[in-house]
Amino acid sequence: MRDEERRDGDPSDLELVQAGRDGDESALGLLVRRHHAAAFRVAVSLVKEDDVAQDVVQDAFMKAFRALDGFRGDAAFRTWLLTITANEARGALRRRGRRKESALDDAIEVQSGDPSPATAAIQSVEAERARRKLEELPDKQRMSVSLRIEEGLSFKEIGEIIGSSEGAARVNYFHGIRRLRELME
């Protein structure tokens, strides 16, 4: 399940937030549809387990919705939600006190335009290897790479989520992608 893209004429996130503040349940539902997949990726990147990540995402959305009055719109709703999700994930990790290997086999979905079975198999193996190597990066490098490539966030937004400056987020991204290339060679 992917995040639903916003189409022309659809309400903006900020408009949905305002409607949600006034008790419009469908507006909150639309925000969930738009951002749940990104929130899940952030959560699973940190907690490594699908079921824990799902709990984290649910808690993050509920926390965000209860705090809608405090959302001033300085940042994008998506960035705000992902920051809450990352904090919830870190909290879950602290509570658990340990980490486990990621259930990547269940989480990976290769998107490619109907390749041949042989090509698909190679791509799948390559993708799984890339994701396993990605897991080897330090947290901030891994998050910076994921958020930049998978979510298309700016370095400023990434910095807000990982708790660093825009410049540090940029450095983490480029160090991370270079290290990942070295690991893949």
Place this chain on the structure above:
Amino acid sequence: MNETMCGTIRELIPDVVGGRISETDLGAVEGHVVECSECAAELRLAGTLFASRPVPPPGLLERLLDSVRTSAPAVRTRAQPSRVWWSVAAAAVAAFALGIGISSDPGLELPVEVPGYAYEVEEGDIWVSDDGLLAGAPLFDDLSDDALLQLLEELSVASAGGSA
């Protein structure tokens, strides 16, 4: 290969794989990676990562939407008065109604009909009967918490005084 050019292209690579790039910039990237194996390798890696993004398990979306439906009242802080104050208002009205009924003739054992709105209030139901208008619910709509507290105190005094 020009280091500055490589730096510019690598800034753009995430936007290329995510389809968030202008035709002009896309042309520049495509032209560059033909000649630069380093940037071409980085583009392939980014493409692989983007294509293998983890996806939420089936059922997560429905679970989240369900939790929105069940938790939405908690979000509507500005749309509705809190359940606590509705309960206080209902209790105050019930006490007032009963107080009048008892104090009008305290010496007689009159059958007291408990109005519908004084029955147990179920979760999610503020008024279980249709006589909310008689119970005065609309009158409380615009009262502040302080005004409701004052009203409750007045009703308590009136009720105590009337039955003494």
